[in-house]
Amino acid sequence: MSDATFAVVPDAGRRAPGSLGAFAKARRFFAELRDAVVQAAVSLVSHKLRAFLTVIGIAIGITAVILIFMVESGMSAGFARQLSTLGPNTLFVHKWRWGANGNDWWKYKDRPQISMLDLRALQQNTTLPVAIAPMISTNATVSYGNKDIKGVDVRGTVEGYLDATGWQIRRGRFLTALDDELGANVCIIGADLEDAFFKGVDPLGQTVHAGPNLRCEVIGIFGRKGNSFGQSQDLRLVVPLSAFMRTFGAKRGLVIAVVAPDGKVRETEDEVTSVMRNARHLSPDQEENFSVNRQDKLLEGFNQMMMATNITGILVGIITAIVAGIGIMNILLVSVKERTREIGIRRALGARRTTILLQFLCEAVMVALIGGFFGIAIASGAAWLIDTLSPMPAAIDPRVVIGGVAGSAFLGVVFGLWPALSAALLQPIEALRYE
Amino acid sequence: MALIELHHIVKTYDLGLSKVPALRDIHFSIERGEFVAIVGQSGSGKSTLMNILGCLDTPTEGQYRLSNRDVSTLSDDELADVRNLEIGFVFQSFQLLPRASALENVELPLIYRGVSKKERRERAVDAMKLVGLEDRMKHRPAELSGGQRQRVAIARALVTQPSLLLADEPTGNLDSQTGEEIVRLFLELHGRGNTIVLVTHEPKLAARCPRAVRIVDGLVIADGPGREVAMANAEALGAEALAQFLAADKAAQGARP
Numbered sequence: 001m002s003d004a005t006f007a008v009v010p011d012a013g014r015r016a017p018g019s020l021g022a023f024a025k026a027r028r029f030f031a032e033l034r035d036a037v038v039q040a041a042v043s044l045v046s047h048k049l050r051a052f053l054t055v056i057g058i059a060i061g062i063t064a065v066i067l068i069f070m071v072e073s074g075m076s077a078g079f080a081r082q083l084s085t086l087g088p089n090t091l092f093v094h095k096w097r098w099g100a101n102g103n104d105w106w107k108y109k110d111r112p113q114i115s116m117l118d119l120r121a122l123q124q125n126t127t128l129p130v131a132i133a134p135m136i137s138t139n140a141t142v143s144y145g146n147k148d149i150k151g152v153d154v155r156g157t158v159e160g161y162l163d164a165t166g167w168q169i170r171r172g173r174f175l176t177a178l179d180d181e182l183g184a185n186v187c188i189i190g191a192d193l194e195d196a197f198f199k200g201v202d203p204l205g206q207t208v209h210a211g212p213n214l215r216c217e218v219i220g221i222f223g224r225k226g227n228s229f230g231q232s233q234d235l236r237l238v239v240p241l242s243a244f245m246r247t248f249g250a251k252r253g254l255v256i257a258v259v260a261p262d263g264k265v266r267e268t269e270d271e272v273t274s275v276m277r278n279a280r281h282l283s284p285d286q287e288e289n290f291s292v293n294r295q296d297k298l299l300e301g302f303n304q305m306m307m308a309t310n311i312t313g314i315l316v317g318i319i320t321a322i323v324a325g326i327g328i329m330n331i332l333l334v335s336v337k338e339r340t341r342e343i344g345i346r347r348a349l350g351a352r353r354t355t356i357l358l359q360f361l362c363e364a365v366m367v368a369l370i371g372g373f374f375g376i377a378i379a380s381g382a383a384w385l386i387d388t389l390s391p392m393p394a395a396i397d398p399r400v401v402i403g404g405v406a407g408s409a410f411l412g413v414v415f416g417l418w419p420a421l422s423a424a425l426l427q428p429i430e431a432l433r434y435e
Numbered sequence: 436m437a438l439i440e441l442h443h444i445v446k447t448y449d450l451g452l453s454k455v456p457a458l459r460d461i462h463f464s465i466e467r468g469e470f471v472a473i474v475g476q477s478g479s480g481k482s483t484l485m486n487i488l489g490c491l492d493t494p495t496e497g498q499y500r501l502s503n504r505d506v507s508t509l510s511d512d513e514l515a516d517v518r519n520l521e522i523g524f525v526f527q528s529f530q531l532l533p534r535a536s537a538l539e540n541v542e543l544p545l546i547y548r549g550v551s552k553k554e555r556r557e558r559a560v561d562a563m564k565l566v567g568l569e570d571r572m573k574h575r576p577a578e579l580s581g582g583q584r585q586r587v588a589i590a591r592a593l594v595t596q597p598s599l600l601l602a603d604e605p606t607g608n609l610d611s612q613t614g615e616e617i618v619r620l621f622l623e624l625h626g627r628g629n630t631i632v633l634v635t636h637e638p639k640l641a642a643r644c645p646r647a648v649r650i651v652d653g654l655v656i657a658d659g660p661g662r663e664v665a666m667a668n669a670e671a672l673g674a675e676a677l678a679q680f681l682a683a684d685k686a687a688q689g690a691r692p
Contacts, residue, residue, distance in 0.1 A: 024548075024549035025549060026549075027549040027550075027551060028546070028547065028548065028549030029549075031546045031549060031550075031552070031555075032546060032547070035543075035546050039534075042534050043534075046534065341530070342532055344530075345530045345531075345532060346543070346547075347491075347515065347518075348489070348491060348518060348524050348530070349518065349519065349524070349543055349544040349547060349591070350515050350516065350518045350519020350520070350544055350547040350548065350595075351515060351547050352511070352512045352515040352516075352547070353511060353512070353515075354512075355547065428491045429486050429491045429492055432491075432526070432530065
């Protein structure tokens with residue numbers, strides 16, 4: 001090296017303070033940022049236990065929040081799938097009002113069941129509906145050969161069922177008007193029954209037993225629908241309404257599905273209501289003793305439930321954020337205290353307040369991000385376990401990952417700000433003298 | 436134009452109930468290329484003066500001009516830049532970052548100036564060579580001796596090519612032999628044209644500086660060639676010490692039966 005390097009440099013060529021060029025400023029910022037990141041990493045590594053405890057706190061919190069929202073989105077998805085089977089144009093005439101508050105139970109309990117008379121009235125007196133399908137159902141044991149399956153969803157219905165519900169036939173055929181008129185002993189089975197009974201056998205034409213004394217021939221197989229709320233929808237058997245009544249009696253009420261033409265749902269609802277009122281001889285001042293349900297009413301109830309879950313999730317999230325944030329604040333306050341002298345040294349060497357602020361914010365964000373990554377990792381593991389071990393589908397949404405990372409970084413900044421500011425505002429002399 | 440101009444500097448610490456004057460009327464200037472010792476007992480105000488000279492503190496009254504600029508009007512950020520560009524600090528307790536290597540410590544002030552990584556490295560290596568530590572660059576401060584640490588601190592002060600090298604009791608934490616090496620290094624740096632202000636309480640050290648300013652109770656009471664100031668000080672101290680000894684002796688005799 002040349003000795004001239006360390007001779008006094010004349011004023012010429014030396015910039016006045018605060019007049020760094022934009023390029024040099026940018027370079028200074030990145031140099032300081034890089035230094036801050038390195039210092040933060042060194043600080044965390046040299047206090048592994050302290051950092052680890054804080055990280056654990058953040059990770060648990062992030063895990064909890066992710067899991068809550070994961071369960072919630074799983075429920076929503078299941079519900080949406082189920083709704084899509086109902087069809088948006090379908091009205092359901094039922095004794096019960098869907099999505100009703102539990103307190104109203106007594107009000108609906110004493111209503112008369114929807115009967116065959118109501119069905120006849122609707123079939124004869126309405127003009128708008130595209131299809132009308134009565135449905136009645138029970139749980140019964142179904143057997144084939146020497147195999148019994150309990151708890152099968154056995155339904156009686158007619159021709160229009162497919163239009164009203166969106167179910168599809170994979171093989172064979174569905175019920176016809178004639179099947180119902182004759183009370184034919186035929187049935188359509190769900191995919192689960194097919195799997196259980198007919199390994200290597202063509203189900204079509206086979207005879208199964210349902211309930212106490214119904215023998216019926218398989219004429220069709222439904223396409224597979226999968227699970228909803230953890231329950232299979234494919235464990236089902238559909239027979240003609242008349243055959244169902246003959247076997248299980250008519251005491252159970254009907255649900256009558258009425259399919260409205262596109263864009264005429266409201267008109268159809270009015271028509272159905274008036275026909276039903278007439279059929280039940282209700283005078284104008286009497287309340288209805290039946291309900292015409294639409295799926296959006298079901299949606300209302302569901303949305304209320306989801307809102308409760310949402311609020312729980314948000315509350316847990318807020319509490320978690322505060323607890324984790326206090327952890328971050330604590331680790332940072334200790335770090336600032338420990339490095340007071342270092343702050344003084346840096347300030348004496350020309351670090352500005354923003355430099356010090358940046359340094360400690362970096363440390364806070366780093367702790368928070370490490371916690372966030374652990375949290376996401378634990379939640380992913382939990383999701384995988386739930387997915388493999390339970391019937392509930394669970395998966396981590398990439399948006400959740402992005403949200404978790406962004407959220408923890410934000411947490412670091414918010415809770416790191418105060419300690420970092422207190423470091424930046426230290427007087428250089430006092431910081432230098434600190435023991 | 437002098438590098439440092441102090442115009443009637445007053446610094447008063449407000450302790451709420453009372454106001455304590457640390458500097459009462461400091462008025463002198465330092466030219467470029469001078470090597471000045473500021474000497475005084477602890478409590479004399481020399482540390483306060485050094486903080487003001489180093490732009491770590493601002494005077495209550497008076498004006499401090501560094502490189503012909505009034506420093507008392509600058510914002511906190513501008514003061515930081517002045518410290519970075521104009522001043523190189525050497526402290527009694529070295530003040531190195533414990534977790535950074537010697538070389539990283541020397542590079543640090545250049546980070547705050549936006550110097551590229553490559554140039555930082557080159558200049559830091561040059562500064563380390565200058566203080567004779569080219570074989571200790573990767574060492575942590577804890578792995579270095581006191582004298583070596585102070586050399587690293589001097590390299591860090593020099594790496595920015597400051598207008599002013601400000602040393603606060605640089606030999607205070609060193610044994611006499613190591614202290615001597617550091618003093619020689621300062622004399623050598625002065626020989627190369629650096630302006631150095633050295634704050635010390637040791638008259639012996641002040642005696643070796645071309646110029647010394649003696650401060651007592653916040654006032655400059657002597658300013659001249661280091662040797663003369665130190666001698667005058669020693670005489671004053673000698674008389675005082677003799678008086679103290681006599682008083683103690685008398686008290687001891689009086690106590691005897």
